[in-house]
Amino acid sequence: MTSRPSSQSGYTVILIDNAMLPPPPPPSNWPKCYPIVYHNIEADFTNEDFKKKLRRSYFLFKFYFVTLLANSIADIAISITYLSGAQIVSQIIASALYLFLMPIGDFFLRHMSLYYGYKMNSEMMFRYYFLGEAIVIIFGLFIGIGFVNDGSSGTLGAVKLFERGYYVAGVFTGIFLVLDVVQTILHIILTAQVCPFVFRGGVNDSC
Template structure:
């Protein structure tokens, strides 16, 4: 040992400053998870800002615009639905319009069936008028509006409402396609009977009604599966739906909150 050496000096140099903050040796997987959470938070904040801006626009320029002849609610796919989901909701709205048109054609077909002298023509006509009066608004309120709200607010409650009432509507569509006499449906059986008489007006209009029932039923069944897949991917649950119902209540059905 040399007398010129510092006896308190370490023979090993420090690679790092002991007074520095400890380094973050976080695993890459955790870092990726944190980045994903940050991105999701940023996306939620962006959507909240967009909804707030649209809500203010609606407050200033008026809210209710649908139905056009007597506005009672605000309905705007372009303004309220995220851009990626707009094509889907547009197709569902178009299918709802097909349903309304089919109900009207079905009623006209039942008028023709009654005029052709069918034994159960009166029952068919009465039921078909009831379908136009009740199915038109109920289908909008019970399955179209819930899925519209579901994609607008991304809340589980609306998806479950859609699956329940949309499922019943699919069964109703099958029932109407069959066309059992005296049920108010100018479906297959009624149309075949009209061709066999023959009663061409009832047969032709019945064919149009049957095609309408098939188109709207098949289309809704196709999108029902797509929405189910989206619902599962989004991680919705019954517990989440209960929490949303407790937090927002029924008033959230028509509002943006």
């Protein structure tokens, strides 16, 4: 920005050099149906290792949604087996809220924390990321074993269902359990890869 005196006294002409201004923030592009945040792994990062881990993290966000969807279907199948009409409707509403809130929390707390941790080299963002991973892993273990809702869709619930001959609900529960085990293992692996200093004895400035 420069200024020069005007030919008329008392006035100053200000010239603004646009090249000196910071670039405007990129437009929001996620989710595509209603963009509220900017998210572009390929454009924001040149480090291939960062890209690889962020792609895996984003894949796990989508896999987490599929796992939660399977859990909701299993819960609804169990509700149809055990409960009355009003209780089934209540379970469907609860499952819909569950599917809406949990993936959003995973995306913003866990995945985007890793995204900005790499982008800004922010120790605080990495802490939020590890907090998000801890929540996902611990929750996955609890719901997989069946401590949540008295074992409704976990291993404990699946055993009860097959013992009582409710095979349809048992199969849906089994599908959820497979997905839950896989996603929990993948989250543990990614967490170990993000911070080798902690998990493998390597060196990582962000840890």
